[in-house]
Amino acid sequence: MNVTLEHLTKVFPSRDRKVKQGTVAVNDFSFEIPDGELVGLLGPSGCGKSTALYLICGLEKPTSGRIYFGEDDVTDLPPENRGVGLVFQNYALYPHLTVRQNILFPLQNLKGEERPSKEEMLRKAEEAARLVQIEQYMDRKPSQLSGGQQQRVAIARALVKTPRILLLDEPLSNLDARLRLQTREEIRRIQRETGVTTIFVTHDQEEAMSITDRIIVMKEGIVHQIGAPQLVYDDPVNLFVAKFLGNPPINVFTGRVAGGRLYLGEDPVLEVSGAPEGEVWAGIRPEGFRLREDGPMGCTLRAVEVMGRDMSVLAAHPACDTPTFRAIIDSDSRVDRKSQEVRFSLRPAKVFLFSKETEERIPAILRGEEGR
Amino acid sequence: MEQRNGKAWLYLLPAILFLGLFMVYPLIDVFVYSAEEGYNSASQTYFGAGLYNFSYVLHDAYFLQAVKNTFILVIITVPVSTALALLISLGLSSIKPLRNLYQTIYFLPYVTNTLAVGLVFMILFKKTAYTDGLVNLILHWFGGNTVDFIDGPHWAKMFVLCFYTVWVVLPFKILILTSALASVKQDYYNAARIDGTSSLRTFTRITLPMISPMISYLIITGFIGAFKAYSDAVALFGTDLNAAEMNTIVGYVYDMLYGNSGGWPSYASAAAVILFAIVLTITCVNLLVSKKHVYY
Amino acid sequence: MSHQTELQSIERAARNRRILKKSFTYLMLTLWAALVLFPFYWMVLSSLKSYSAYNAEYVPKFFTLSPTLQNYADAFTTVSLGRYFLNTLIFTVVTTALMLIVITLAAFAFARLSFRGRDLVFSLFLALMMIPNELVIITNFVTITDWGLRNTFAGLILPSVTSVFYIYLLRENFAQVPDELYYAAKVDGTSDFKYLWKVLIPICRPTLITVVILKVIECWNSYVWPRLITDREARFLVSNGIQEIRENGFGRENIPAMMAAVVAISLPLIVLFLIFRKKVMEGVSRGGTKG
Numbered sequence: 001m002n003v004t005l006e007h008l009t010k011v012f013p014s015r016d017r018k019v020k021q022g023t024v025a026v027n028d029f030s031f032e033i034p035d036g037e038l039v040g041l042l043g044p045s046g047c048g049k050s051t052a053l054y055l056i057c058g059l060e061k062p063t064s065g066r067i068y069f070g071e072d073d074v075t076d077l078p079p080e081n082r083g084v085g086l087v088f089q090n091y092a093l094y095p096h097l098t099v100r101q102n103i104l105f106p107l108q109n110l111k112g113e114e115r116p117s118k119e120e121m122l123r124k125a126e127e128a129a130r131l132v133q134i135e136q137y138m139d140r141k142p143s144q145l146s147g148g149q150q151q152r153v154a155i156a157r158a159l160v161k162t163p164r165i166l167l168l169d170e171p172l173s174n175l176d177a178r179l180r181l182q183t184r185e186e187i188r189r190i191q192r193e194t195g196v197t198t199i200f201v202t203h204d205q206e207e208a209m210s211i212t213d214r215i216i217v218m219k220e221g222i223v224h225q226i227g228a229p230q231l232v233y234d235d236p237v238n239l240f241v242a243k244f245l246g247n248p249p250i251n252v253f254t255g256r257v258a259g260g261r262l263y264l265g266e267d268p269v270l271e272v273s274g275a276p277e278g279e280v281w282a283g284i285r286p287e288g289f290r291l292r293e294d295g296p297m298g299c300t301l302r303a304v305e306v307m308g309r310d311m312s313v314l315a316a317h318p319a320c321d322t323p324t325f326r327a328i329i330d331s332d333s334r335v336d337r338k339s340q341e342v343r344f345s346l347r348p349a350k351v352f353l354f355s356k357e358t359e360e361r362i363p364a365i366l367r368g369e370e371g372r
Numbered sequence: 373m374e375q376r377n378g379k380a381w382l383y384l385l386p387a388i389l390f391l392g393l394f395m396v397y398p399l400i401d402v403f404v405y406s407a408e409e410g411y412n413s414a415s416q417t418y419f420g421a422g423l424y425n426f427s428y429v430l431h432d433a434y435f436l437q438a439v440k441n442t443f444i445l446v447i448i449t450v451p452v453s454t455a456l457a458l459l460i461s462l463g464l465s466s467i468k469p470l471r472n473l474y475q476t477i478y479f480l481p482y483v484t485n486t487l488a489v490g491l492v493f494m495i496l497f498k499k500t501a502y503t504d505g506l507v508n509l510i511l512h513w514f515g516g517n518t519v520d521f522i523d524g525p526h527w528a529k530m531f532v533l534c535f536y537t538v539w540v541v542l543p544f545k546i547l548i549l550t551s552a553l554a555s556v557k558q559d560y561y562n563a564a565r566i567d568g569t570s571s572l573r574t575f576t577r578i579t580l581p582m583i584s585p586m587i588s589y590l591i592i593t594g595f596i597g598a599f600k601a602y603s604d605a606v607a608l609f610g611t612d613l614n615a616a617e618m619n620t621i622v623g624y625v626y627d628m629l630y631g632n633s634g635g636w637p638s639y640a641s642a643a644a645v646i647l648f649a650i651v652l653t654i655t656c657v658n659l660l661v662s663k664k665h666v667y668y
Numbered sequence: 669m670s671h672q673t674e675l676q677s678i679e680r681a682a683r684n685r686r687i688l689k690k691s692f693t694y695l696m697l698t699l700w701a702a703l704v705l706f707p708f709y710w711m712v713l714s715s716l717k718s719y720s721a722y723n724a725e726y727v728p729k730f731f732t733l734s735p736t737l738q739n740y741a742d743a744f745t746t747v748s749l750g751r752y753f754l755n756t757l758i759f760t761v762v763t764t765a766l767m768l769i770v771i772t773l774a775a776f777a778f779a780r781l782s783f784r785g786r787d788l789v790f791s792l793f794l795a796l797m798m799i800p801n802e803l804v805i806i807t808n809f810v811t812i813t814d815w816g817l818r819n820t821f822a823g824l825i826l827p828s829v830t831s832v833f834y835i836y837l838l839r840e841n842f843a844q845v846p847d848e849l850y851y852a853a854k855v856d857g858t859s860d861f862k863y864l865w866k867v868l869i870p871i872c873r874p875t876l877i878t879v880v881i882l883k884v885i886e887c888w889n890s891y892v893w894p895r896l897i898t899d900r901e902a903r904f905l906v907s908n909g910i911q912e913i914r915e916n917g918f919g920r921e922n923i924p925a926m927m928a929a930v931v932a933i934s935l936p937l938i939v940l941f942l943i944f945r946k947k948v949m950e951g952v953s954r955g956g957t958k959g
Contacts, residue, residue, distance in 0.1 A: 057566055058566075059562050059565065059566070071671075072671070072672070072675060073672065073675065074675070076679040076683075077675060077678060077679055077682075078565075078678070078679075078682045079565050079566045079568075080565060080566065080567065080568025080569075081568070081675075081678050081682075084566060085566070086562070086563065086566050088559045088562070088563060089559075090557075090559065092557065092559035092560050092562070092563040094560065094577075094578060094581075095582075095667075096581040096582070096667035097577075105564075105567060105569075105577075106567035106568070108573075109567050109568045109569045109570070109573065110568070157563075161567070377783040377784060379781065379860065380777045380781040380782070380783035380786070381777075381783065383773040383774065383776055383777035383781065384773070384774050384777045384778075384789070386769070386770040386773060386774070386830075387770050387771065387773065387774035387793075387830055387835060388774075390770060390826070390827075390829055390830040391793070391796060391830050391832070393811070394804065394808050394811075394826070394827040394830070395796055395799060395804050395830075395832075396796070397807065398803070398804035398805075398806070398807030398808050398811070399799055399803060399804055401806075401807040402803050402804065402806055402807055405806065405807070459696070460696075460697065460700055463693045463696055463697050464697065466689075466690075466693055467690070467693060467694065467697070470694075474697050474701055475949075476942070476945060477701045477704055477705060478700070478701065478704055479941070479948075479949060480704060480705075480708065480938065480941070481704060482885075482952065483885060483937040483938060483940070483941040483948070484889075484934050484937065484938065485888065485889045485906065485907060485910070485933050485934055485937070486889060486891070486907075487889075487891055487907040487910050487911055488906070488907075488910050488929075488930040488933045488934050489707055489708075489711075489930070489934065491711075491910065491914060491926060491927075491930050492707045492708075492710055492711045492714075492927070492930060493707060495710075495714070495923060495927075496707065496710060502723050502726065503725065503726050503727070503728060504726075505728075506710070506728050509727060509728065539703075539704070539707075544952065547949060547952060547953050548953055551953050571689075596800075600800065600802060602892065603891045603892065603907075606891070606911065607911075610911075610914065610915060611895075611911065611915065622802050625802060625805075625806070626892065626895075626896065629806055629809055629896065630809065630895075630896050637806050637807075637809075637810060640806050641806050644802050644803050644806060645803070647800075647802060647803075648800060648802075648803050651800065
């Protein structure tokens with residue numbers, strides 16, 4: 001089932017009666033999610049991503065705009081008629097019911113011909129439990145399960161009535177680091193096995209990048225970019241997206257385009273075409289630096305951290321937005337730790353230019369000096 | 373450390389003194405009184421120890437009337453007030469505008485003087501030579517027969533007493549249940565909505581189990597409170613409750629102790645001990661039942 | 669297309685159901701609100717009708733066009749309502765103040781000080797919570813009578829200056845204050861008493877306020893004990909006063925004056941409640957039952 005949003009907007013009326021203007025939680029969303037994909041809705045806390053999820057499942061009514069599931073306009077349809085499964089951030093498992101009763105709960109709500117027989121219900125519940133691998137805990141109460149197991153029960157409960165769309169609200173945020181890694185693989189597997197169109201909300205870019213087919217990056221109610229994780233990472237449309245994706249984060253410098261060259265401070269680092277002359281933001285991914293004794297970019301060496309496979313060099317540059325920036329280089333490279341200075345050349349594909357005013361990406365072509 | 377010990381007891385001294393004097397000693401004493409046969413506070417004499425006081429009280433027509441009244445009151449008001457409070461709280465928690473206003477209004481009876489407002493109820497229900505009273509007027513509109521609810525038949529008086537009692541105890545129950553309902557996380561309801569749970573099923577399968585500890589608490593305290601009913605009856609029917617056939621067990625205790633028929637602390641004690649035994653039994657039964665049905 | 673119309677009819681049905689449910693809820697709530705407010709309205713209304721006007725109404729009127737304050741004047745002059753008020757005020761203030769001292773000291777001892785037998789004594793205290801007032805009031809009545817304290821404030825006040833429940837409530841609150849604060853105070857050479865006064869009490873003020881509110885409501889409305897212990901009008905509290913007015917007051921049938929007295933008696937607590945609405949409701953839900 002593909003999901004289409006058309007100019008979807010949600011404004012929450014302001015609490016303070018004096019302020020007429022409400023909070024715009026979701027601002028003019030228009031995009032389509034193809035059938036069977038696992039999509040991550042990604043953004044910092046309070047950016048309206050949970051609201052977007054609640055709009056899709058029908059717990060909130062949009063202020064304007066339409067929502068389609070396939071051909072059906074579901075905008076005004078109550079949630080129970082939409083055929084969605086939702087996994088809540090804190091699971092919302094009924095504490096007084098056993099795991100089996102929890103999973104059975106949605107089935108027991110069905111009426112008329114939709115309602116399966118008792119045996120059929122039990123069979124479906126078993127099946128859902130097997131899918132998420134909790135069949136041995138069916139008679140326990142949620143409080144007797146670990147966080148990860150509760151999460152699985154919540155997924156089983158959402159899946160048991162074979163929803164058209166599965167929604168997950170921050171599914172990993174309540175788990176510890178190790179479980180998080182494991183559970184996200186699990187979500188990927190379950191989604192693959194069932195083939196259900198799945199949307200999950202997260203503020204953790206790594207989580208979103210690692211398992212999704214597609215990410216939607218949003219901030220303050222506005223969608224900034226949609227695409228496959230790697231594509232978005234390699235081709236961010238603006239400074240916010242560039243900053244939000246990637247760990248360690250991108251380094252931001254004040255640059256200047258003059259005479260077909262990009263200058264960082266006084267250092268002419270790359271050749272550039274297609275960019276207007278003047279000041280720009282230059283974003284450089286940590287892996288965009290190469291250690292070169294004759295490199296064009298002279299920096300002050302601050303610290304070197306060896307992290308096994310890679311090495312992280314902390315250095316300072318007058319044009320950098322932050323006191324130090326971070327470069328990730330092969331651990332084969334030699335850095336003279338006693339030296340005060342370190343010189344880099346840049347990989348053109350890892351450098352993005354953004355407008356100083358709008359912070360939008362400047363579609364410039366960058367070339368390395370050595371490429372000549 | 374020794375010195376600390378002494379100081380701690382010093383801090384406790386007032387509390388221990390007062391409690392000892394006005395709670396522990398009387399507690400023991402009440403059993404002693406109840407066993408002293410024929411004690412008379414005027415002559416301060418008694419002529420033996422035994423169960424005679426209990427036997428006297430249990431054969432006293434006034435006491436039996438009081439027990440009957442109290443039981444009727446308990447059996448009617450506890451379920452009615454709890455159910456009504458639950459309904460009102462459910463309504464309250466499902467609305468947003470005006471909620472605070474309703475809550476404030478509903479709480480008002482809690483802060484009013486039972487005796488004073490009881491007078492208003494009396495006037496509303498009473499039939500006098502000058503007027504039939506407002507309630508009778510309304511009854512008349514609907515084609516009913518007028519009844520004197522204050523000096524009339526027993527069932528009518530019982531009705532007013534129950535009505536007033538419910539009116540008085542509801543604020544507390546509504547308050548407790550509204551906050552219990554508010555503490556049920558919205559996510560559970562959202563989850564239920566997405567699964568298409570009907571309102572009735574949401575109520576019986578989610579809401580009710582989740583607030584069951586509070587309901588059980590209200591039922592237990594409701595039973596205890598209703599068994600101790602007294603001032604509501606005084607407010608409506610005056611201090612001579614025996615004459616009005618509207619006495620309660622607690623009222624009987626006080627009447628035995630003081631007033632026109634007073635001066636018999638032994639009988640009062642025996643009645644108080646019987647009341648205590650009844651309340652204790654009912655509370656234990658309540659606890660046992662709730663253990664089976666309450667989810668914690 | 670029929671599929672789409674089907675969806676629309678589901679939408680419409682859901683919307684109608686919602687509206688119907690909302691209206692019914694409001695109707696029910698308003699009905700109950702009216703039932704709660706009506707006695708208050710009626711007492712104010714009756715208190716504003718003149719004696720002759722009231723008695724001339726065989727069918728009571730729901731409003732009055734000639735309100736009078738004469739009844740209030742009567743209520744304060746014909747019977748000693750002012751005296752009852754003053755008595756109740758003294759009773760309430762003194763009882764509450766004494767109780768605060770007693771329970772604070774006890775709660776402090778249980779929460780902060782360590783002494784041999786503390787847990788045992790505390791359990792005994794808790795056990796006392798189960799004892800109904802009705803069981804001990806008989807002996808207390810005899811005690812106070814024997815001491816010759818009938819019709820005195822001391823007799824009224826003394827039996828109600830401790831409350832096991834409030835000691836318990838306060839102890840729980842004191843115990844939540846981190847130990848570090850106590851040790852820090854000890855290191856600075858603060859005495860136990862000063863620590864209680866300067867640190868614990870300010871921190872636990874909300875609980876103390878709760879206790880005060882509950883106690884004030886209890887005192888203002890108390891009826892049974894004052895009735896047993898006072899038979900001279902000079903020491904009546906408002907509850908006994910109103911009962912006295914009812915039985916021997918303005919001549920049995922002066923209902924408007926009686927209602928004026930009822931309004932006067934009810935007003936202080938209602939005003940107090942409306943001012944401290946949040947606090948009162950919070951306090952009651954934490955630890956109050958009526959009766």
